[in-house]
Structures are given as C-alpha cells and as structure tokens.
Amino acid sequence: MFQSLRLYNYRTWAMGAVVSNVGTWMQRIGQDWLVLTVITDNNATAMGTVMALQFGPALLLLPLTGYAADHFDRRKLLLCTQAAAGLLALGLGLLTLSGLVQLWHVYVFALLLGCVTAFDAPARQTFVSDLVDDAHLANAVALNSASFNAARMIGPAAAGVLIAAVGEGWLFVINGGTYAAVLVSLWALRVDELYREERPDRGRGSLLAGFGYVARRPDLIAVLVMLFLLGAFGFNFAIFISTMSVTVFGGDSSQFGLLTSAMAVGTMAGALVSARRAAPGMVVMAVSAAAFGVTGALAAIAPGPMLFAVALVLVGFAAMTFMTASNSMMQLTTERAMRGRVLALRIAVVMGGTPLGAPLVGWLVDQVGARWAMGVGALSGLVAAAVATGYLVKYRNLRLVREGGRLRVALDSTPEDHTGVRVAAGERVT
Numbered sequence: 240m241f242q243s244l245r246l247y248n249y250r251t252w253a254m255g256a257v258v259s260n261v262g263t264w265m266q267r268i269g270q271d272w273l274v275l276t277v278i279t280d281n282n283a284t285a286m287g288t289v290m291a292l293q294f295g296p297a298l299l300l301l302p303l304t305g306y307a308a309d310h311f312d313r314r315k316l317l318l319c320t321q322a323a324a325g326l327l328a329l330g331l332g333l334l335t336l337s338g339l340v341q342l343w344h345v346y347v348f349a350l351l352l353g354c355v356t357a358f359d360a361p362a363r364q365t366f367v368s369d370l371v372d373d374a375h376l377a378n379a380v381a382l383n384s385a386s387f388n389a390a391r392m393i394g395p396a397a398a399g400v401l402i403a404a405v406g407e408g409w410l411f412v413i414n415g416g417t418y419a420a421v422l423v424s425l426w427a428l429r430v431d432e433l434y435r436e437e438r439p440d441r442g443r444g445s446l447l448a449g450f451g452y453v454a455r456r457p458d459l460i461a462v463l464v465m466l467f468l469l470g471a472f473g474f475n476f477a478i479f480i481s482t483m484s485v486t487v488f489g490g491d492s493s494q495f496g497l498l499t500s501a502m503a504v505g506t507m508a509g510a511l512v513s514a515r516r517a518a519p520g521m522v523v524m525a526v527s528a529a530a531f532g533v534t535g536a537l538a539a540i541a542p543g544p545m546l547f548a549v550a551l552v553l554v555g556f557a558a559m560t561f562m563t564a565s566n567s568m569m570q571l572t573t574e575r576a577m578r579g580r581v582l583a584l585r586i587a588v589v590m591g592g593t594p595l596g597a598p599l600v601g602w603l604v605d606q607v608g609a610r611w612a613m614g615v616g617a618l619s620g621l622v623a624a625a626v627a628t629g630y631l632v633k634y635r636n637l638r639l640v641r642e643g644g645r646l647r648v649a650l651d652s653t654p655e656d657h658t659g660v661r662v663a664a665g666e667r668v669t
Contacts, residue, residue, distance in 0.1 A: 240514045243379040248428050249370040255424025257386045259321070262417030264394025265401065266328055268499060269410040270345065271477050272402055272492050273335065275485065278342045283482050283609075285342060287601025289349045290477060290593050296353040297360065297590035305449050305583025308361040309576065313369055314433070318425050320359035325418030327352050332411030353590075360590070361583035368570065368578060369433045377567040381514035384563045388510050388555075391503030399496025449580030458521065458572070459581070461630040462565050463588050465528060465623040470589035471596030472619035473531060474558065476502065478600050479538075479616060480551070482609040488544045501548035505555025512556075513563040521635070522650075523564045525627035530557035532620030539613040557620075 243249045271286060279285045297304070307316060331348045334340045371379045401410045453459045480498050484490040534557055538550035565585070573581045603612040631637035635650040
C-alpha cells in the first residue's frame with residue numbers, strides 16, 4: 240500500500256504536500272464560511288459564484304495549461320505556482336483582518352487563485368510520473384489522494400476551531416505560511432533522480448494536440464463525460480455540506496468543519512483502498528459512480544447531522560474511488576509525452592464543470608432547499624454510471640454468461656480502441 244514512500248523523491252514531495260494541503264482545506268472552509276455567513280446572509284448563489292470563478296480558469300486556459308505541463312520543467316513551474324498561491328492566501332488574509340473585505344474582493348481573489356491553479360493542477364498531477372517509474376505510478380497517484388484526504392480530515396476540523404477562536408483572516412494567513420513546506424520539499428528533491436522524458440516538440444498544433452489524441456480514444460471520452468457530470472453537479476460538496484449544516488441542521492462553523500472532515504474519512508479510506516489496486520479501469524468507475532449516486536441520495540434524506548455524517552463517509556469513499564481510478568487509468572493508458580495535455584483536459588472538465596453546475600446548484604438551494612439540490616448531485620452519479628455501462632457494452636462487449644449454473648458478468652479483456660497505446664497492467668494491445 241505504501242511502496243512509493245520508499246523512494247526518496249516521492250517521500251520528500253509527499254511530506255511537503257500534506258502540510259500545504261492541510262492549509263488549503265483550512266482556507267476552503269474559511270472562505271466558504273466567510274461568504275456564506277459573514278459577507279452574505281446564507282446566500283448559496285454567491286457561494287456558487289465564488290466556486291465558478293475559482294474553477295472556471297481551468298477550462299478557459301486549457302490549451303495553455305496542458306502545453307505548459309508537457310513542455311516546461313514541472314518542478315520549476317510548481318515552484319512558481321505554489322509561491323503565487325501562498326501570496327494570494329496571505330493577501331486575502333490581510334484584507335480580511337483589516338475589516339475591509341467585501342464580496343467582490345473574494346470574487347477577485349477566487350479568480351486569481353483559479354488562474355494559478357489552472358497551471359498548477361496538471362503540472363502537479365503529471366509531476367508524480369517524474370517522481371516514480373510507471374510500475375509505482377498507480378500506487379503513487381492513490382497515495383497522493385490519500386495525502387490530500389488526510390489533510391481533508393484535519394484541515395476542516397481545525398478551520399472550524401480557528402474560525403471560532405481567531406477568525407477567518409488569521410486562518411488565511413496561516414494557510415499562506417503552509418506553502419513554505421511544499422516549496423522546501425521541491426527544492427530538496429534529487430533532480431538527477433527524476434524520471435524525465437524527452438520534451439515533445441513545440442511545433443505548430445502542439446497546443447491542441449491533446450484534443451485530437453482524446454478524440455481517438457472512446458474510453459477517454461467516456462471518462463471525461465462522467466467527470467463532467469460529477470464535477471458539474473455531484474462534487475459541489477462545499478455548497479452541499481455548508482447549506483445542509485446551516486439551513487437544515489442549524490449548525491455553527493464547528494459542525495460545518497466536522498461534517499467536512501467526516502466525508503474526508505471516507506475519501507481517505509477510498510484512496511488507501513485504491514493504493515492496493517494495480518490497474519483500475521472502467522468497471523471500477525462504473526460501480527463507484529453508481530455507489531456515489533445511491534449514497535448521495537441517502538445523505539440528502541438524512542434526518543439529522545449524525546446520520547448525515549455517516550452518509551458522507553460513504554459518499555466520500557465512492558467519490559474518491561472514482562476519482563483515483565479515473566486519474567490512474569488516464570495516466571497509465573496515455574503516452575508520457577501527452578500526459579500533461581490529457582490531464583489538463585481532465586482537470587478542465589472537472590473544474591470547468593463547476594462554473595456551470597455550482598451557480599445552478601446554489602440557485603436550487605435558494606429555491607427548493609439543500610436536500611433537493613443534493614438529490615440532483617446524487618442523480619449525476621447514476622447518469623455517470625450509465626455512461627460507463629454504455630461504453631462497456633459497446634467496446635468491451637459487457638454481457639451476462641452462465642457458468643456452472645450461475646449467471647455472471649463478463650466482458651472482453653482487450654479494448655478495441657487502444658491499438659498502439661500502452662495500457663494498464665493486465666490488458667494487452669491487439
């Protein structure tokens with residue numbers, strides 16, 4: 240489960256990243272709480288707008304961000320993006336401490352952070368393949384998710400306490416300081432031990448090459464459609480959890496932080512289980528998307544915060560299983576020279592769906608309530624599972640067969656659309 244931590248470069252990176260991730264989750268909770276309860280009067284639409292501004296640049300800057308991840312030195316790129324994100328956190332913190340912060344200020348900082356994250360995210364995800372060889376890649380991706388979700392358990396709970404004790408402004412300042420950890424870890428890496436492939440040519444058309452590559456891969460198209468559905472309507476957890484906590488259960492910032500941490504217990508478990516899986520594929524994504532839909536519906540009808548927290552653990556497990564499987568599958572089945580652009584497209588679909596879905600989800604909360612809005616998110620999981628099933632039927636010949644008097648599900652082991660592309664362990668190309 241933890242084999243990648245034996246490697247110096249990955250271990251060094253992971254130690255710095257987990258500290259920074261704790262601060263990032265603290266800031267997310269602080270920013271949501273600031274908008275929802277301090278600047279506005281429980282206005283979920285404003286919160287959805289903040290999310291749209293923060294995640295929209297990943298879609299708008301897509302060709303540039305993927306190009307940068309494939310053609311530039313990822314370590315140096317991450318040094319720049321992580322430093323910029325830390326400065327933005329400090330800036331918002333100082334503005335909040337001054338007592339002058341307004342909603343439009345948060346909008347501006349969210350947009351600027353979105354631009355930084357648009358370049359940071361594909362470089363950070365593909366940087367894993369610079370730290371480990373392909374034999375360790377699926378494990379390293381899963382451990383990255385585990386690290387992120389360990390922070391997701393600690394950060395929100397700490398944020399709830401800090402908001403009550405010192406306020407949102409100091410919380411943002413503390414997050415700015417945590418970026419020093421990941422910057423130090425990047426400087427401490429053994430550069431000569433990085434797994435660096437030859438950079439692709441910067442010729443004409445290389446910016447858009449990722450689109451053509453994905454267009455020839457029905458499996459990648461199916462995954463991207465599923466990611467869009469879940470990213471736009473299902474993964475708006477900041478809106479779902481905060482509005483359920485405040486408007487349905489009448490909770491304070493501590494309850495909000497604890498509920499977010501409860502879901503992180505599930506995502507952490509999902510990431511660790513995924514670390515033991517050598518070659519995730521479409522079947523895992525189909526099952527986990529369906530599980531997300533069912534558990535999301537259970538959370539939407541939970542009568543109280545305790546049962547809601549239990550349901551969130553299951554939601555988190557299903558969501559992280561899907562996200563880790565999709566990330567590993569897309570990296571393992573994509574040529575190294577194209578990984579940055581393909582993952583940039585993946586991130587743009589997930590984050591780019593938020594500007595479309597988050598304002599709509601926020602509007603639904605304001606119009607019909609948090610429970611109905613969360614029900615729509617659950618429905619997106621079931622639709623995503625249907626997309627995966629459709630792909631398996633068409634390209635993997637999914638069918639029921641009778642063996643030994645029992646019915647079982649069977650599918651062809653070799654996807655017909657992977658010709659010429661290295662695929663995950665256990666699947667041969669024909």
